[in-house]
Amino acid sequence: MSKLVVFSDLDGTLLDHANYSFAPAQPALDALAARGIPLILATSKTAAEVAVLHEALSLGDWPAIVENGAGIYRPGSTAGDAAPYAALRAALDSLPPDLRAPFRGFGDMSDAEVAEITGLSPAAAALARQRQHSEPGLWQESDATQACFITALADRGIACRSGGRFLTLSHGRTKADGLREIAAELGAERTLALGDAPNDTDMLQAADLGVIVRNDHGPGIPPLPGEGQGTIRRTADPGPIGWNTAVLAILNDIKD
Structure with missing residues (x-):
């Protein structure tokens, strides 16, 4: 059992937006490990991608x-259920053509296309397409048409969330749901969450302390309740540099 548990987004937060490196965060990673504090990755990535990281x-x-909270990865487990993803794709394909056509999900793309739009290697892109619970994609029409798209999917029980780069479809679970589940499982007395994009907002607000990592490549996160009280703070630097500074400062303040 651990008193403090840390939850962290990956792309643009612990990982550099451009090169996916976590090297600048190594001092804070080492400090967490030295104190036995669990670091729980919380990401839109698939279990296949997360296993490598x-x-x-x-x-x-x-x-x-x-997959943005839709699933939990457990090291060593080989269990996988593709049924939720198949249901998502079926709901998507049941839309009228004028609403379906502007959305290109990972299931509509090849490994090479996903590699091109994400900057991942072809091998990493193949892992990103091994989905079980959610479907990220690009929207290629107006905001008004997107609103109709989101409403039509909601009528089919599918939720849509905007992340740093993609519009992601799921059955409704969020990173906050995953945080609460794992925090209870680990007997956490305090939780710290870090993220940089709108899809991290629920997780940041569900944690005892949230850190908004500066985002220079997307919409970022608007002001949140708690910033005035200090339960949510922002980094001056983006990505793993900001992550490292924030985590070290918090560990210095918290006696675990």
Whole structure:
């Protein structure tokens, strides 16, 4: 059991937006490991993608929140259920053609296309397309048409959330749901969450302390309740540089 549990988004937060490196955050990562504080990844990435990063970060048996909260990755588990993803694709394909056509999800793309729009290698893009719970994609029409698209999917029980780059469809679970589930499982007394994009907002507000990492490549996160009280703070620097500074400062303040 651990008193403090840290939850972190990846792209643009712990990982550099341009090169996906976490190297600038290594001092804070080492400090967490030295104190035995669980680091729970919370990302839009798939379990297949997270497995690689989880090992690179030496996170042992700690679980991770995947596909924007729609699923939980547990190291060593081979269980996988593609039924939720199949249901998402069926709902998407049931839309009228004028609403369906402007949305290009990862399931509509090849590995090469996903690699091109994300900057991932073809091999990494293939892992990103191994989806079980959610469908990210690009919207290629007006905001007004997008609103109709979102409403039509909501009528079919599908939720839409805007992240740093993509509009993501899911069955409604969020990173905040994953945070609450894992925090209870680990017996957390305090939770710290870090993120940089609108899809992190619920998680930041669900944690005891939230850190908004500066985002220079997307819409970022608007002012949130709690910023005035200090339960939510912002970094001066973007990505893993800001992440590192924030985590070290909080660890200095918190006696675990």
